[in-house]
Amino acid sequence: MQIDILTLFPGMFQGPFDHSIIKRAREKSLISVEIVNIRDFSRNKHHTVDDTPYGGGAGMVMAPDPVFEAAGWIKARRGGIGRFIYMSPDGDPLNQRKVRELAAESHLVILCGHYEGVDERVRDLLVTDEISIGDYVLTGGELPAMVLVDAVARLIPGVLGEPASAEEDSFSGGLLEYPHYTRPRVYGGLEVPEVLLNGHHEQIRLWRRRRSLLRTLERRPDLLAEAELTGEDRAILKQVVLDLEKLGLPEEIGKKRRQRRQETGDRRQE
Numbered sequence: 001m002q003i004d005i006l007t008l009f010p011g012m013f014q015g016p017f018d019h020s021i022i023k024r025a026r027e028k029s030l031i032s033v034e035i036v037n038i039r040d041f042s043r044n045k046h047h048t049v050d051d052t053p054y055g056g057g058a059g060m061v062m063a064p065d066p067v068f069e070a071a072g073w074i075k076a077r078r079g080g081i082g083r084f085i086y087m088s089p090d091g092d093p094l095n096q097r098k099v100r101e102l103a104a105e106s107h108l109v110i111l112c113g114h115y116e117g118v119d120e121r122v123r124d125l126l127v128t129d130e131i132s133i134g135d136y137v138l139t140g141g142e143l144p145a146m147v148l149v150d151a152v153a154r155l156i157p158g159v160l161g162e163p164a165s166a167e168e169d170s171f172s173g174g175l176l177e178y179p180h181y182t183r184p185r186v187y188g189g190l191e192v193p194e195v196l197l198n199g200h201h202e203q204i205r206l207w208r209r210r211r212s213l214l215r216t217l218e219r220r221p222d223l224l225a226e227a228e229l230t231g232e233d234r235a236i237l238k239q240v241v242l243d244l245e246k247l248g249l250p251e252e253i254g255k256k257r258r259q260r261r262q263e264t265g266d267r268r269q270e
Contacts, residue, residue, distance in 0.1 A: 001105065001156055002082075003033045004074050005145055006067065007112040008049060010035045012142045022150060025159040033149065038062075041069035050115050059116035067111065067122050074109060082107030084128045086118065087141035087148070091130030094148065096171040098131070102148075103155035110148065112141030174227030176216045178208040210236050 005013065013035050017026065025031045039047045043065065050060040075081045082105050092098065102108060111118070111127070123130070133144045153159055181192040195207045213236055216223050224237070 001031045001103075001153075002078060002107045003031060003110065003149055003152075004036055004078075004108070005033065005110045005112065005149075006036050006038050006070050007140075007142055007145070008038050008062075008114050009112075009140065009142060010037045013146070016146050017149070021159060022153055025153055025156065028158065030156055030158050031153050036070055036074065038066050038070050041066040041073065043069075053116065057116075061116050062114060062118040062122075064119040064121050067118065068126065071109070071126055078107060080107070081109055084109045084111070084126050085148070086111045086113065086123060086127040086130045087133075087144040088113060088117070088130045089132050089135075089137055091132040094131050094133050094151070096151075099148075099151045100155060102129075103152045108152070110141075110145045112145050114140045171223075174223055174229075175212045176220060176223070178211040178215065209233065210240075213237055214240060 007013070013033075017023065017033050022031075022033075026033065038049055042049050049063055049066045051063050053059070053061045071081065071084070083102065085102075085108060087110065111122070131144070131148065133147050138144065181196060185192050185197075193207065195203050198204075209232070213233060216227070217237065217240065227233075229237075
């Protein structure tokens with residue numbers, strides 16, 4: 001996959017893609033990431049890329065011409081442009097389904113916005129996708145671009161050493177991931193669940209699936225509405241709900257979660 005990132009601050013990308021999994025993927029030529037400085041395509045002597053907004057108002061707006069010039073340069077160099085993505089707080093929320101969709105592409109162009117945003121004509125004529133990584137405001141689109149590249153790259157075949165890692169991750173099937181344990185067997189007075197030690201693969205699979213469903217039900221019940229649930233999953237959830245109702249525990253679970261959060265906050269303050 002070829003990824004071209006249009007930015008006003010190319011220095012921000014020095015480091016994040018030079019470590020760990022992304023670094024190895026680039027070394028194997030599984031992905032290629034090129035950082036393009038939008039200022040290089042400004043035609044005025046000061047290389048400015050922003051201007052005051054028509055109609056007045058606070059802040060500045062990224063001008064259209066340097067962005068179009070940069071896009072034209074990429075198009076000529078690559079023989080075309082694939083998906084042109086604008087990282088924007090009012091874009092579609094990034095989720096695993098969107099990540100899988102983008103991972104199937106061969107070329108992505110990512111535009112990092114700044115100031116009050118980019119001239120609307122860039123969005124009208126160039127942008128194919130607008131993506132947000134959350135309902136909050138950052139100083140620019142660089143950090144969201146890094147998040148997007150990391151999420152997409154790990155789904156490209158060969159990037160992860162163990163393909164199953166991506167398939168079992170949280171959100172991959174619409175559920176949160178099950179708990180993980182490693183040595184030592186007992187730590188802090190807590191012991192690894194016995195089922196994970198008996199070597200019975202089917203029992204382990206069922207335990208993990210059940211814990212994944214339970215964790216999702218407790219922490220993100222909204223995900224269950226669109227999760228890829230099997231008949232076995234539905235049977236597990238039905239039994240769980242019945243058991244909880246008999247014990248009167250649904251409200252108690254919520255209380256325990258709030259209590260844990262409060263205790264964690266108190267420890268941090270100390």
